[in-house]
Amino acid sequence: xxxxxxxxxxxxxxxxxxxxxxxxxxxxxxxxxxxxxxxxxxxxxxxxxxxxxxxxxxxxxxxxxxxxxxxxxxxxxxxxxxxxxxxxxxxxxxxxxxxxxxxxxxxxxxxxxxxxxxxxxxxxxxxxxxxxxxxxxxxxxxxxxxxxxxxxxxxxxxxxxxxxxxxxxxxxxxxxxxxxxxxxxxxxxxxxxxxxxxxxxxxxxxxxxxxxxxxxxxxxxxxxxxxxxxxxxxxxxxxxxxxxxxxxxxxxxxxxxxxxxxxxxxxxxxxxxxxxxxxxxxxxxxxxxxxxxxxxxxxxxxxxxxxxxxxxxx
Amino acid sequence: xxxxxxxxxxxxxxxxxxxxxxxxxxxxxxxxxxxxxxxxxxxxxxxxxxxxxxxxxxxxxxxxxxxxxxxxxxxxxxxxxxxxxxxxxxxxxxxxxxxxxxxxxxxxxxxxxxxxxxxxxxxxxxxxxxxxxxxxxxxxxxxxxxxxxxxxxxxxxxxxxxxxxxxxxxxxxxxxxxxxxxxxxxxxxxxxxxxxxxxxxxxxxxxxxxxxxxxxxxxxxxxxxxxxxxxxxxxxxxxxxxxxxxxxxxxxxxxxxxxxxxxxxxxxxxxxxxxxxxxxxxxxxxxxxxxxxxxxxxxxxxxxxxxxxxxxxxxxxxxxxxxxxxxxxxxxxxxxxxxxxxxxxxxxxxxxxxxxxxxxxxxxxxxxxxxxxxxxxxxxxxxxxxxxxxxxxxxxxxxxxxxxxxxxxxxxxxxxxxxxxxxxxxxxxxxxxxxxxxxxxxxxxxxxxxxxxxxxxxxxxxxxxxxxxxxxxxxxxxxxxxxxxxxxxxxxxxxxxxxxxxxxxxxxxxxxxxxxxxxxxxxxxx
Numbered sequence: 001x002x003x004x005x006x007x008x009x010x011x012x013x014x015x016x017x018x019x020x021x022x023x024x025x026x027x028x029x030x031x032x033x034x035x036x037x038x039x040x041x042x043x044x045x046x047x048x049x050x051x052x053x054x055x056x057x058x059x060x061x062x063x064x065x066x067x068x069x070x071x072x073x074x075x076x077x078x079x080x081x082x083x084x085x086x087x088x089x090x091x092x093x094x095x096x097x098x099x100x101x102x103x104x105x106x107x108x109x110x111x112x113x114x115x116x117x118x119x120x121x122x123x124x125x126x127x128x129x130x131x132x133x134x135x136x137x138x139x140x141x142x143x144x145x146x147x148x149x150x151x152x153x154x155x156x157x158x159x160x161x162x163x164x165x166x167x168x169x170x171x172x173x174x175x176x177x178x179x180x181x182x183x184x185x186x187x188x189x190x191x192x193x194x195x196x197x198x199x200x201x202x203x204x205x206x207x208x209x210x211x212x213x214x215x216x217x218x219x220x221x222x223x224x225x226x227x228x229x230x231x232x233x234x235x236x237x238x239x240x241x242x243x244x245x246x247x248x249x250x251x252x253x254x255x256x257x258x259x260x261x262x263x264x265x266x267x268x269x270x271x272x273x274x275x276x277x278x279x280x281x282x283x284x285x286x287x288x289x290x291x292x293x294x295x296x297x298x299x300x301x302x303x304x305x306x307x308x309x310x311x312x313x314x
Numbered sequence: 315x316x317x318x319x320x321x322x323x324x325x326x327x328x329x330x331x332x333x334x335x336x337x338x339x340x341x342x343x344x345x346x347x348x349x350x351x352x353x354x355x356x357x358x359x360x361x362x363x364x365x366x367x368x369x370x371x372x373x374x375x376x377x378x379x380x381x382x383x384x385x386x387x388x389x390x391x392x393x394x395x396x397x398x399x400x401x402x403x404x405x406x407x408x409x410x411x412x413x414x415x416x417x418x419x420x421x422x423x424x425x426x427x428x429x430x431x432x433x434x435x436x437x438x439x440x441x442x443x444x445x446x447x448x449x450x451x452x453x454x455x456x457x458x459x460x461x462x463x464x465x466x467x468x469x470x471x472x473x474x475x476x477x478x479x480x481x482x483x484x485x486x487x488x489x490x491x492x493x494x495x496x497x498x499x500x501x502x503x504x505x506x507x508x509x510x511x512x513x514x515x516x517x518x519x520x521x522x523x524x525x526x527x528x529x530x531x532x533x534x535x536x537x538x539x540x541x542x543x544x545x546x547x548x549x550x551x552x553x554x555x556x557x558x559x560x561x562x563x564x565x566x567x568x569x570x571x572x573x574x575x576x577x578x579x580x581x582x583x584x585x586x587x588x589x590x591x592x593x594x595x596x597x598x599x600x601x602x603x604x605x606x607x608x609x610x611x612x613x614x615x616x617x618x619x620x621x622x623x624x625x626x627x628x629x630x631x632x633x634x635x636x637x638x639x640x641x642x643x644x645x646x647x648x649x650x651x652x653x654x655x656x657x658x659x660x661x662x663x664x665x666x667x668x669x670x671x672x673x674x675x676x677x678x679x680x681x682x683x684x685x686x687x688x689x690x691x692x693x694x695x696x697x698x699x700x701x702x703x704x705x706x707x708x709x710x711x712x713x714x715x716x717x718x719x720x721x722x723x724x725x726x727x728x729x730x731x732x733x734x735x736x737x738x739x740x741x742x743x744x745x746x747x748x749x750x751x752x753x754x755x756x757x758x759x760x761x762x763x764x765x766x767x768x769x770x771x772x773x774x775x776x777x778x779x780x781x782x783x784x785x786x787x788x789x790x791x792x793x794x795x796x797x798x799x800x801x802x803x804x805x806x807x808x809x810x811x812x813x814x815x816x817x818x819x820x821x822x823x824x825x826x827x828x829x830x831x832x833x834x835x836x837x838x839x840x
Contacts (some may be wrong), residue, residue: 078695255708259695260687276554
């Protein structure tokens with residue numbers, strides 16, 4: 001965690017290769033090809049992260065499955081076969097069948113959309129509110145800062161999963177509420193990271209210059225400080241997706257998330273644990289799906305950070 | 315960065331292994347190879363739930379009764395097949411009008427605190443149970459008692475307000491286990507923490523949520539018993555852990571064994587798994603006060619829509635029998651009915667006739683243990699075939715109890731479908747039918763979760779208990795069971811098997827058909 005906080009955020013102010021919309025943009029246009037665009041610069045660095053490239057490819061595959069999953073699944077995800085329960089992997093059923101004779105492979109394919117949706121949407125909500133709160137907190141300081149940060153501290157004091165369980169206890173079980181719960185406990189994390197960027201960026205020369213020519217606070221925040229914080233947010237966004245998927249699966253595992261017959265991976269893992277000794281495949285394949293997806297997002301995030309971190313010279 | 319990634323991989327693998335091991339299933343099938351010898355004369359019994367109370371009159375879970383029965387005895391006991399046998403009463407007479415019950419008591423019996431067991435002690439116990447002011451959960455079994463008369467030191471007569479033919483079975487119910495009058499006086503409301511009876515064992519310690527230990531009662535009246543020094547009951551909710559405990563010998567007896575694990579235990583050295591028909595019925599009650607279940611056609615349709623044999627195969631791995639009446643076949647006055655066959659087309663036709671050609675949406679409530687979760691999912695799948703979309707709400711039992719029994723007015727009840735099981739611990743038809751299906755037993759008074767209020771049926775149920783004559787009672791129950799079966803306030807599912815496992819050296823430890831343990835005569839054979 002400490003790496004995350006120190007690297008891109010602290011580095012944003014040196015602005016040798018600013019991420020996002022770069023400050024010396026007009027020059028770049030004028031001088032044409034002599035200065036490479038930030039995108040190609042990023043790509044040049046990112047390409048070297050072999051592991052992250054593989055993870056990225058896997059994530060692309062996941063998105064394709066998420067879109068076309070129900071179409072390419074060989075069976076309907078809720079189609080039981082009571083004569084073929086807990087059957088091991090075979091050519092008919094690549095990942096075997098579950099306790100109702102449903103095809104696990106099909107269920108995992110269909111479940112991809114759910115996991116990605118939960119992961120993306122909850123982190124998007126966290127990032128959105130976290131960034132706004134972080135910018136306000138870092139830019140205005142004083143009591144607003146104290147208020148927002150103490151509130152974040154309160155939320156962060158709870159272990160993430162416990163906070164999520166608490167929120168579910170209030171809202172009631174269900175996938176929608178899981179998204180809300182996971183989103184809420186992600187907000188303070190984003191708020192803190194963005195605040196630290198904002199704190200350093202607001203004292204930079206270019207922000208003061210903008211202020212001295214009469215730029216409004218709103219403009220300062222959105223045009224000058226926010227772009228500097230974006231790279232941090234992007235990196236952390238990717239990392240959080242893995243955590244969010246894992247948390248959502250854990251909640252479903254505990255019976256608080258997806259309700260049957262939804263093929264949510266955590267819920268599948270949970271029902272599979274009853275058959276671990278006679279039919280381990282029922283738990284193993286959904287577990288593997290969660291494992292690979294979370295791993296892919298984390299490796300991808302790692303790669304992104306390395307590529308976006310100006311301190312790591314190529 | 316590679317190093318960091320490797321760390322991440324390791325962390326994730328570790329996490330995955332945690333998830334998998336957290337599921338607590340035994341690691342393999344090679345565990346049961348150690349010797350089947352047992353050191354000492356103490357055994358451990360691993361059970362699924364926590365004990366709630368040790369006050370028999372204030373207990374409504376079968377598991378607490380199991381522990382109570384090691385420490386206390388009733389006037390009448392049950393044998394292995396739940397036939398009544400003399401225990402603290404050596405014989406009894408019933409008046410022809412089923413209002414007077416005379417018990418002749420066993421002589422020379424003492425409670426474990428030294429108090430003599432006599433007619434006065436019985437009177438104290440029955441008075442306590444029949445007095446509504448004692449506020450006991452099992453008052454309903456004895457609410458008909460008018461008074462208890464001490465005839466002489468070893469004869470006691472119980473007189474009822476009105477005839478009740480099944481009363482003897484209520485005396486055999488574990489709620490009527492005899493508690494020492496001296497202890498009742500000494501501990502008052504706290505008797506549930508300090509049980510004192512005439513049983514084979516005495517309470518040593520009870521740490522709620524963990525274990526309860528009973529030790530030998532040196533002054534037990536029956537020669538040669540008890541055979542063990544102590545019995546420890548452990549609460550082990552996780553199925554996998556309980557099975558592992560049996561395999562390693564950490565537990566000598568476990569209950570229940572989940573049906574899906576029977577195959578993996580059978581044939582292991584040193585371990586025996588037994589399954590026997592129980593008197594526990596599984597059913598789905600339908601709220602007959604509310605649409606769409608107020609229409610008998612809809613209720614019958616649901617009975618046709620569910621394949622009971624597939625249900626048994628999926629949920630109980632085949633270890634159950636389809637229900638053929640509202641009560642199980644080994645309950646007194648069982649009268650077999652013609653089962654509703656699996657016929658989805660007929661179900662659809664009936665739904666159409668009732669005005670639901672496209673089915674409807676509904677919600678099913680049930681407990682959240684893994685067997686019940688599976689059962690409700692199966693019901694959901696089957697009903698979807700005839701267009702009935704079911705939303706499942708599996709709840710923790712405390713939550714569900716309050717949702718069912720906090721209802722003030724029947725029309726406010728939100729219950730629609732309810733999946734549950736019932737075990738009539740008296741072994742008689744009355745306790746299998748009246749609390750569940752008679753009109754004066756709708757929540758919060760009783761367990762009539764179908765809100766079934768059929769006047770004819772309620773009258774017939776009443777007639778059946780107004781006499782002690784078995785022939786008359788049988789005739790009445792034949793009608794009751796037939797009428798309810800046709801009216802179908804429930805989806806009639808199955809009678810499950812009780813499945814338990816034990817180490818081979820353990821003898822005479824078993825399960826009664828009502829699902830309660832009988833370990834008080836257990837012994838270790840080398």
